[in-house]
Amino acid sequence: SANQNVRTGRSGSATSPPVEHDTAQKIDVNPPKGTRDFPPEDMRLRNWLFHHFREVSQQFGFEEVDFPVLESEALYIRKAGEEIRDQLYCFEDRGNRRVALRPELTPSLARLVIQKGKSVSLPLKWFAIGQCWRYERMTRGRRREHYQWNMDIIGVPDVTGEAELISSIITFFKRIGLTASDVGFKVSSRKVLQEVLRCYSVPENMFGRVCIIIDKIGKIPMDDIRKDLLSADMSEVAIEDLLQVLSLKSLAKLEEKLGASGEALSDLKQLFSLAEKYGYSEWLQFDASIVRGLAYYTGIVFEGFDREGKLRAICGGGRYDRLLSTFGGDDLPACGFGFGDAVIVELLKERGLLPELNLQVENIVCSLDQELQGAACAVATILREKGQSVDLVLENKPLKWVFKRAARINARRLILVGKAEWQKGMVNVKTLSTGEQLEIKLDELE
Numbered sequence: 001s002a003n004q005n006v007r008t009g010r011s012g013s014a015t016s017p018p019v020e021h022d023t024a025q026k027i028d029v030n031p032p033k034g035t036r037d038f039p040p041e042d043m044r045l046r047n048w049l050f051h052h053f054r055e056v057s058q059q060f061g062f063e064e065v066d067f068p069v070l071e072s073e074a075l076y077i078r079k080a081g082e083e084i085r086d087q088l089y090c091f092e093d094r095g096n097r098r099v100a101l102r103p104e105l106t107p108s109l110a111r112l113v114i115q116k117g118k119s120v121s122l123p124l125k126w127f128a129i130g131q132c133w134r135y136e137r138m139t140r141g142r143r144r145e146h147y148q149w150n151m152d153i154i155g156v157p158d159v160t161g162e163a164e165l166i167s168s169i170i171t172f173f174k175r176i177g178l179t180a181s182d183v184g185f186k187v188s189s190r191k192v193l194q195e196v197l198r199c200y201s202v203p204e205n206m207f208g209r210v211c212i213i214i215d216k217i218g219k220i221p222m223d224d225i226r227k228d229l230l231s232a233d234m235s236e237v238a239i240e241d242l243l244q245v246l247s248l249k250s251l252a253k254l255e256e257k258l259g260a261s262g263e264a265l266s267d268l269k270q271l272f273s274l275a276e277k278y279g280y281s282e283w284l285q286f287d288a289s290i291v292r293g294l295a296y297y298t299g300i301v302f303e304g305f306d307r308e309g310k311l312r313a314i315c316g317g318g319r320y321d322r323l324l325s326t327f328g329g330d331d332l333p334a335c336g337f338g339f340g341d342a343v344i345v346e347l348l349k350e351r352g353l354l355p356e357l358n359l360q361v362e363n364i365v366c367s368l369d370q371e372l373q374g375a376a377c378a379v380a381t382i383l384r385e386k387g388q389s390v391d392l393v394l395e396n397k398p399l400k401w402v403f404k405r406a407a408r409i410n411a412r413r414l415i416l417v418g419k420a421e422w423q424k425g426m427v428n429v430k431t432l433s434t435g436e437q438l439e440i441k442l443d444e445l446e
């Protein structure tokens with residue numbers, strides 16, 4: 001086997017063969033490149049974040065779902081030239097199946113919706129929090145995994161779906177102390193792109209590809225953007241016109257350009273009017289350059305951004321009415337968003353909004369001498385059965401050590417089990433904040 005142990009140390013004694021010991025091969029204690037461990041302090045922050053993700057999702061009436069982190073590679077094979085495809089963490093398993101660590105959650109959600117088919121009543125409002133993966137050459141030193149919060153609405157064709165999703169993200173931002181002066185949403189619709197491309201009779205099957213190219217504006221030089229658009233069957237005239245439309249920042253200007261009859265304009269007008277009703281208009285701005293980097297979006301797209309402009313997009317989403325049918329499902333309308341666990345933490349750090357999260361244990365229980373260890377276990381059990389948390393000292397430690405640990409775990413009370421008191425059926429309860437010390441009868445302990 002791979003870990004063939006080389007015999008080490010003294011040879012076997014005359015009577016019995018040598019005991020096989022694994023050679024102590026120093027393993028790398030760091031996690032694989034691009035991945036993170038979550039030691040207690042980091043895990044408390046992650047749990048705090050996910051707690052707010054969950055609370056908001058449930059406050060909006062969404063149900064939690066989950067899927068395997070491993071999916072068939074086929075779920076992600078889209079031909080639009082997306083970055084997510086180039087960085088797919090895929091491999092062939094021992095059954096010769098092409099599989100991938102999921103780079104996003106939406107395709108899994110679409111797969112489950114189709115699997116559930118007629119047995120679920122629409123609209124579906126599902127949310128998930130899951131780890132997503134990408135395989136990047138470590139040249140860029142970026143992470144290869146992150147956790148994403150997704151909320152999706154399946155079966156609602158109107159922009160009321162997108163308006164509700166944006167409201168849920170704003171509710172989340174407010175819960176963690178961010179306001180409209182810290183963050184905002186850039187909103188557009190891919191129908192803007194569609195209407196321009198139609199004017200230049202660019203074939204429909206080029207739509208996804210053009211979107212992915214446009215999404216790279218600001219990330220690669222404009223000359224490369226123009227070159228890529230030419231290779232997507234666009235004329236130079238069409239390219240210049242498209243780039244001019246994408247620079248629009250007001251719906252009025254967009255109306256001048258596209259006219260008032262198109263769906264792009266009516267969707268956006270409806271969305272901004274709903275925003276008024278929700279009371280979150282100040283969080284939104286129209287920005288025609290927003291297309292998002294996923295090929296399957298078909299309508300409204302939006303992304304959360306930090307107004308200081310230092311960080312990458314905080315979250316992003318939109319309408320994807322064709323995804324389910326491309327998977328062979330019914331033509332169900334859908335919209336959703338993804339919210340990563342990385343940028344938001346950077347933003348909170350910047351704004352000094354990271355929460356102070358300390359370990360909090362109510363009681364620390366310890367026996368004052370060896371033969372009372374069993375008594376200490378009994379006291380711990382009494383408190384735990386009352387629903388209290390107890391850190392039970394498991395070895396015979398000096399009192400100095402116990403006080404130090406009590407401080408480190410932020411214990412509210414120190415319960416000492418001493419011989420004299422125990423014989424009277426009592427324990428010593430010390431409230432650590434005040435130093436107050438009482439002898440309490442066991443059955444009065446609370």
Ligand SMILES: CC(=O)Nc1cnc2ccccc2c1
Pocket residue numbers: 103104132133134143144145146340342343
């Ligand atoms: C800022 C960050 O860590 N982004 C990130 C990290 N890991 C990913 C993994 C899969 C897909 C997207 C990902 C995005």
